[in-house]
Amino acid sequence: MAAADPGTFTGRGVPARDPGVPGERTGVGRAHGKAILLGEHAVVYGAPALALPVPQLAVTAGATGRHRAREGEDEVSFTVTGPGSEPVAPPTEGLRRLVAEFKRRTGLAGRLRVEVLVDCAIPQGRGLGSSAACARAAVLALADLFGRGLDAGTVFDLVQASENVAHGRASGIDAVATGADSLVLFRSGIVQELPVALAGGGPVRPHEPAGGHIGGFDGLFVIADSGVSGSTREAVELLRHGFERDAGTRTKFVGRVSDLTDAAAAALADGRPGELGARMTENHELLHEVGLSTDRIDALVGAALASGGLGAKISGGGLGGCMIALAGDPAHAEDVVRSLRDTGAVRTWVVPVGRFARHAG
Structure with missing residues (x-):
């Protein structure tokens, strides 16, 4: 699964926030694209599906801001950019649902004031997991920003909250595959990783014979x-x-x-x-x-x-x-x-x- 890495966000076309701003820091999260090999649509009805992570299509999110204990309306903005494109405000209904669920699941009370900048190499509307990857990267960036450790199940649930708004009834395979480092077989919410080596970070098992896989x-x-x-x-x-x-x-x-x-x-x-x-x-x-x-x-x-x-x-x-x-x-x-x-x-x-x-x- 993808993991959040600490550091200053300097994705393509997305400026890093001035680290000298008092009370503010930047959290970073990463994800990648995916392609369905078999099973799309049928997976919603309980059939298995095979998905291929596409590490070349990388997504990096930087979340900059702060959390205040006092109550008030959250101020959270999302901007997505990619190679050769101007920053745009993405459809935010699903992402705002994600923020509300993030606060609920992590017990983060009070008011958030956060700017999330997402550098996405995945073309939108192509079935390559752009919405799920952006949501996953944003979740991990928020977790890094506020020092919340999230297990794989929680990350999945948060991404699904966004995906269900974006696509209606989402199967969950995009929420899994955009963070996987192996081909995955997804069946009724159960994920099985298939240990086939992938360029860009696929698994190499300790017991793997030399020269083979x-x-x-x-x-x-x-x-x-x-x-x-x-x-x-x-x-x-x-x-x-x-x-x-x-x-x-x-x-x-x-x-x-x-x-x-x-x-x-x-x-x-x-x-x-x-x-x-x-x-x-x-x-x-x-x-x-x-x-x-x-x-x-x-x-x-x-x-x-x-x-x-x-x-x-x-x-x-x-x-x-x-x-x-x-x-x-x-x-x-x-x-x-x-x-x-x-x-x-x-x-x-x-x-x-x-x-x-x-x-x-």
Whole structure:
């Protein structure tokens, strides 16, 4: 899980507060992006889901201010910025819920006067966990600022408080994956970390044999931005209405996605990237059938498969956003990236795992 680190916040494009201001200090929190490999939407109905942390998409929050014992209305502001963007005020309803829950859970009585500056490298509206990562980083920054130790469960609950406002009924997988350092299997609120090495800080176990890694899974995940924002809330409602019209559709969808996700987790554990890729593609076909894909996403999925990808699918809420493909080696990953860009992807990210992660960067 991500952890808050003490120090002065100096994120890209976000000025550090003058440390000489009397009575004020800065707390720092960090998180990162995520991509769903299998199980999005079905996870809300109890199916398992697989998520991939994306450490390249980093989020750092700095919380500067103070706490006064006297009562009064809190003065808490949030500003989000990122590479090449001007600072903007994000939708604050969820974040303000987070602050209220933070005070309640930590017993912090009185009035807060805090400015939270979030440096977010995750593009918004792309299904990459920007809202959850910003909330997680903000929670950890507040905890650091006020010297409150938070266990993983409390951090999860606080992020979920914000996510439920932002997206409606949030499954919880984003709240977990934006702080994980391993691939995670999420099932009905229970998290299982899958010990596959990730570039940028994935786990290396003490009992791991020299030169190897648990499961022996090697590959590179290629994420492509379609250039069109998706809406998780809209996609959730679209699917819910469809299920209300035909309850059998829901049972079939959730059952099939559960089977695919379990098979994919087994393929990861056994080091079978070809099977994982096939299950990803099948999951995409199901999401397409229920109306959550788009022509542009479908074209990117087709391009990834045609250029040697082992599997490809939409990733996240749908109705836009990103797709994710699996390549078996760096040469194939380069081919997939080239094909995706030729097909219209506005940007791509490559997340190497297994032995490829050891040589990344």
